[in-house]
């Protein structure tokens with residue numbers, strides 16, 4: 417593991433959770449002490465919860481309130497919010513966090529695994545690979561050099577990844593390049609009068625600006641820089657307070673960080689060469705408009721590590737690893753394209769075009785501001801290890817209901833475990849034949865049968881009673897009675913009867929070989 421930022425630290429924990437011998441290095445000894453990413457979503461919290469790391473980060477996390485978008489005349493033109501309760505994955509769907517303490521918690525979690533060796537102050541100088549291993553050349557911060565050999569290398573070495581450059585991998589540029597100033601503040605007074613009460617996008621052509629309410633006293637402004645403004649000069653505190661004067665003054669807050677930053681939309685053309693994988697900012701960069709920068713990187717390693725585990729343990733051939741790049745590259749490209757489109761709406765600098773934009777957005781809601789959820793902006797997987805022909809549920813995140821157990825209310829994953837799962841709707845279950853059960857064993861898949869908490873009690877270690885009808889509604893919406901769920905919680909396929917389910921399972925067993 418090269419790089420121990422959020423992507424690398426979570427990858428190390430995922431590998432440690434599987435008991436895979438892992439060396440995690442970073443050339444910096446300490447976490448970067450200023451916040452960068454600020455948003456996290458329920459998919460990532462589920463992954464952290466599966467690792468037992470959620471408790472460590474929750475003190476630094478808060479709900480992400482609706483973001484109100486104001487048009488050229490200050491009128492509300494759109495809201496971007498989260499899906500309502502009952503929440504599909506059991507957690508608040510969109511959250512904000514403060515990066516330095518969360519990164520520190522993630523590092524502490526990774527270091528606690530017996531199979532993970534974290535060596536900070538260690539830099540990757542270069543690497544060579546052969547068909548069966550990778551050799552990494554390292555130097556510690558006392559100047560000592562050495563080489564280590566690994567089966568695979570995951571490069572989470574950030575936006576200017578030396579690994580990506582050494583492999584000669586370029587970026588596909590999705591066409592976004594805007595200079596912004598990112599300002600983090602710590603409030604010193606309880607209620608600065610003019611701050612918006614919720615998150616906001618001021619889509620004003622004179623100076624587009626975002627406002628985000630972070631956890632506790634943390635507040636962020638992201639401010640577009642205008643042609644002719646020098647990004648370095650605009651970081652000067654006097655300039656920053658001038659830009660913020662409309663909302664807040666030094667009497668109300670201290671300035672934590674002001675950094676100019678180019679918002680790009682870039683996706684690596686290749687995500688793997690031989691035994692080396694790119695993940696996180698090393699593989700992609702995106703504008704922060706719906707707060708998916710860090711989430712995309714964590715999704716990468718959530719996708720990669722269970723596949724590496726199967727290949728390293730001889731359960732699957734190396735071909736499974738090809739699905740990493742195929743799945744994640746397409747997903748990132750599609751999500752980044754959507755984020756970029758939101759960015760173009762926000763960044764409109766032509767007053768006439770901005771007026772037209774406001775009219776168009778309001779017309780989309782029949783004259784009222786429409787609410788779009790952050791969750792509908794994140795696309796499903798559409799290629800790779802999925803059952804074809806694709807149905808709408810295939811490649812989406814499988815929900816996680818609260819279930820009633822003898823020990824109290826629990827989330828499904830913590831009660832029943834993760835890995836490959838066949839989840840069956842007990843209201844009208846497909847018959848589970850001996851042949852079908854044999855395929856489950858071959859794949860190493862667990863069976864979970866779901867009933868409503870109000871349905872007649874049925875006994876069985878694999879039966880769960882869900883509280884809020886989240887899964888019943890999901891099965892009805894997708895007109896199916898069984899779902900095959902991957903270890904990363906994406907739906908491989910859905911079926912309504914035994915025959916379709918059997919065909920899907922034997923196809924999966926073959927593809928996993």
Ligand SMILES: Cc1cc2nc3c(=O)[nH]c(=O)nc-3n(C[C@H](O)[C@H](O)[C@H](O)COP(=O)(O)OP(=O)(O)OC[C@H]3O[C@@H](n4cnc5c(N)ncnc54)[C@H](O)[C@@H]3O)c2cc1C
Pocket residue numbers: 418419420421422423424441442443444451452453454455538539540541572573574575577578598675677695696697698704707708709710713
């Ligand atoms: C200045 C800045 C501002 C940002 N602002 C925002 C924002 O406003 N909103 C948002 O969503 N996202 C933002 N981001 C992006 C967000 O922080 C990233 O998406 C997230 O941190 C990516 O995590 P990562 O682990 O992939 O990479 P990083 O956090 O960059 O971690 C990479 C790690 O690799 C290490 N490393 C690099 N090369 C080597 C080497 N040769 N040997 C050993 N170690 C190495 C580095 O020391 C670093 O710790 C910002 C990023 C930066 C840099």
